[in-house]
Amino acid sequence: xxxxxxxxxxxxxxxxxxxxxxxxxxxxxxxxxxxxxxxxxxxxxxxxxxxxxxxxxxxxxxxxxxxxxxxxxxxxxxxxxxxxxxxxxxxxxxxxxxxxxxxxxxxxxxxxxxxxxxxxxxxxxxxxxxxxxxxxxxxxxxxxxxxxxxxxxxxxxxxxxxxxxxxxxxxxxxxxxxxxxxxxxxxxxxxxxxxxxxxxxxxxxxxxxxxxxxxxxxxxxxxxxxxxxxxxxxxxxxxxxxxxxxxxxxxxxxxxxxxxxxxxxxxxxxxxxxxxxxxxxxxxxxxxxxxxxxxxxxxxxxxxxxxxxxxxxxxxxxxxxxxxxxx
Numbered sequence: 499x500x501x502x503x504x505x506x507x508x509x510x511x512x513x514x515x516x517x518x519x520x521x522x523x524x525x526x527x528x529x530x531x532x533x534x535x536x537x538x539x540x541x542x543x544x545x546x547x548x549x550x551x552x553x554x555x556x557x558x559x560x561x562x563x564x565x566x567x568x569x570x571x572x573x574x575x576x577x578x579x580x581x582x583x584x585x586x587x588x589x590x591x592x593x594x595x596x597x598x599x600x601x602x603x604x605x606x607x608x609x610x611x612x613x614x615x616x617x618x619x620x621x622x623x624x625x626x627x628x629x630x631x632x633x634x635x636x637x638x639x640x641x642x643x644x645x646x647x648x649x650x651x652x653x654x655x656x657x658x659x660x661x662x663x664x665x666x667x668x669x670x671x672x673x674x675x676x677x678x679x680x681x682x683x684x685x686x687x688x689x690x691x692x693x694x695x696x697x698x699x700x701x702x703x704x705x706x707x708x709x710x711x712x713x714x715x716x717x718x719x720x721x722x723x724x725x726x727x728x729x730x731x732x733x734x735x736x737x738x739x740x741x742x743x744x745x746x747x748x749x750x751x752x753x754x755x756x757x758x759x760x761x762x763x764x765x766x767x768x769x770x771x772x773x774x775x776x777x778x779x780x781x782x783x784x785x786x787x788x789x790x791x792x793x794x795x796x797x798x799x800x801x802x803x804x805x806x807x808x809x810x811x812x813x814x815x816x817x818x819x820x821x822x823x824x825x
Contacts, residue, residue: 504623560805565659566797577795583806586799596800599782602688603807606778607756609689613696614752615745618703623733625704626711635706640701645759651765656692681766691763691776699755703748710744743822750815757808760784779804 567586571577590596621639625632642650657663658680666677680690716735722732760780763772770785772778779800787797 514525517805554632556650561800563798564802567795567802568653569795571795571798573792573794574679586796587803588759589796590643590799590803595777595782596779601756601781602776603778603780605688605694606692606759607811609754610692610695610699610756611749611752612771613692614703615695615748618705618748619738621700621704621742624630625708636705639704642698643696647761648765650694650698651762654690654697655766658690658728682773683774687773691759691766694766695756695759695762699752703752706744706748707741714740746815746818753811754808757811779807 562645565582566577568582568584569577570585599649606638629635645653657665660666660677660679663680665680669677678686680728681687718740719732719738722736727735757780759778763776763778764770764782764784767773769774770781770789772781783797783800783804786793786800
């Protein structure tokens with residue numbers, strides 16, 4: 499009966515929209531065509547200028563940087579755009595310095611992110627126990643993230659000082675007379691950098707995990723306790739599996755911060771020639787661009803590979819968000 503009424507309505511009005519059957523008299527638009535009407539034209543002055551500015555200075559700069567990477571530009575000889583090739587990319591994958599910097603970059607990203615997540619999860623679980631002065635502890639743990647890389651580097655430069663740094667003073671106090679050279683020793687310098695970055699950003703992971711813990715219904719905790727689950731099994735089987743979204747979100751942000759660690763290394767060492775064992779792609783890129791001799795095309799190629807690495811980090815997260823309908 500309803501279908502007959504719809505057919506009759508369409509024939510009489512020539513309207514192909516579906517007739518509402520919920521008691522209303524209006525029709526529902528099912529077309530998804532882009533509306534280029536007056537509202538769209540009136541909105542142009544608000545979004546078109548920033549869109550063009552961002553497109554020129556961000557995506558235009560990335561495109562020009564890629565074009566430069568295909569030349570032999572070295573800041574002294576003007577680039578020749580008539581002959582473009584991938585020589586700089588081939589050079590990179592045959593350069594031991596580039597391979598070492600790539601390895602250090604991946605180690606930094608993975609170790610830094612994993613330890614931040616573990617420390618942040620532990621802090622979040624402790625604070626979630628309804629302890630006294632919860633807000634105070636949460637502020638204290640989050641406070642290092644508000645500091646810039648420069649401030650953090652200067653703080654840890656003092657902490658790592660071989661002669662009178664607090665860490666080595668404590669080590670000598672327990673009877674070890676030859677403490678490590680935290681910054682100049684190639685075997686531990688990358689670990690020293692990771693430790694400082696974990697100190698700065700584990701508070702961020704704590705806040706993300708704490709929000710995830712507070713979003714879990716109390717019924718889940720009560721049901722697990724009724725079933726006789728211990729605290730360890732409660733968090734392992736019930737709580738942590740429900741923090742998947744928080745883990746993915748925090749991991750992406752932390753890895754992006756890891757890719758931006760140039761400021762920290764530069765401030766810690768005082769130059770873009772970091773100690774052996776701590777060179778990453780960001781420091782190598784700046785060294786190739788502004789060092790002596792400089793090679794702007796090679797630096798541009800390294801920058802493009804850093805950009806692709808950032809896309810590799812962000813793309814899975816965007817895909818995950820899209821599948822969940824949050825984009």
